[in-house]
Amino acid sequence: MSVCRNLSTFSTCAALSLWILFVVAWPVQSQLGSENKVMDNITVRQGETVLLRCEQGDTVTHTAWLNRSSILYAGEDKWSVDTRVSLVALNQMEFTIKIENVDMADEGLYVCTVQTSTRPRTTSVYILVQVPPKIINLSREIVVNEGSNVTLMCQASGKPEPSISWNFLSNSEDLASEEELLKISSISRQGAGTYECTAVNGIGTDVQTVDITVNYAPTITEGRDIGATLGQKGVLECEASAVPEADFEWYKDDRRIFNGLNGMELVSTGALSKLTFFNVSDGDFGNYTCLAINKLGSSNTSFLLYSQFRMAT
CATH class of the missing domain: 2.60.40.10 (Immunoglobulins)
Incomplete structure (x- = not known):
């Protein structure tokens, strides 16, 4: 069943090749006679395998599968260099090839040409390749x-x-x-x-x-006045919402407070800043201002640390 196998001369093989190309060049409309058939489209997903089957007969002398102007198989002889294309069956009943790992480039018209003792006939089928979505620009x-x-x-x-x-x-x-x-x-x-x-x-x-x-810019979202007892611990808290996170500064009147000043501890973590008095004295009572700053702006608010007398026991 090979096209060029058992042919005695190269010229005969070349002539057969020209016959195959001539058949493919026929307009599809002219192939719709009683011996020519157009099959339904084959829809396949990208990456799957597709089988192309062409009916044969006792009077077949030569047969080939073609993709547009390229010959895939001529009888048992593989003309395609694509490793995904292979022969499945070639006998009096059928001529079937398969294409594995189908891609978009495989979409198109495929034609099986058959030479009989009387005249050529063709079977045409169109492969449609479906491709799942892929986000390519985000x-x-x-x-x-x-x-x-x-x-x-x-x-x-x-x-x-x-x-x-x-x-x-x-x-x-x-x-x-x-x-x-x-x-x-x-x-x-x-x-x-x-x-x-x-x-x-x-x-x-x-x-x-x-x-x-x-x-x-920062917005101070939390903070309140605090009562403290002489000699005891007192804590003022200032919380600010901001992106980027705010830096905090604390002031008493016009004097900026630094960590460790007069035994006070100043700790800022994320959106929260705490000013802690470990041993409240008379001089600690008064108004304190919390200033939250980032590159877009600032916000401030004042808190009162007031005296809270210890109740007698």
Whole structure:
């Protein structure tokens, strides 16, 4: 059943090759006679294996499978250099080849040409390759100042073309979009967090995330006046919300307080600053100001350390 095997001369083999190319060059419309058949499209997912089967017959003298203008197999002789293409069966009943690990480049028209004792006939089939979505262009992590306009981009490839959706994962507010671009006007500090892009096309799903950091000036959120007893311990606390985190300064009247001054301890960790008096004296009572500062601004508030008499026992 080989095309060129058992042929005595090279010219005969060359002539057969020209016959194969001539058959492929026929317009598909002219091949729709009683001995020519167009099969239904074969739909296959990227990475899968596809089988191409062509019916034979007792009167077949030569047969070949072709992809567009390329010969894949001529009888038992493999012409394709693609290692993914192999022969499955060649007998009086069928001529079947397979293509493994199908990719987008494999999509297209495939033709089985059969030479009989009377005339050539063809079987045509079109392979459609479906590709799961893959996000190929996603905005990187963004750092902006509060009040800025923000645009996030998410683009994906795939076949069929994927649809894109956005969701905000870091807040209970319902923020969603079905566009490649997610536009946020005058972003607030509540808009900071993780945004999720999802690409779907019915074949698969791809999900990726991007984080937005929103910088804003400090706002002192916690602090109150404290009563203390002479000779005992007293603590003033100042808490500030800020991005980046705030630096803290403490003042009594116009005099800045440093750690260790007059036995006081000043410790700031994250959003909280503590001014501790280990042995409160009369001179410690009074008004204290906490100042929270970052590169976007500052905020301050005052606290009163007042005398609280010890009750007699």
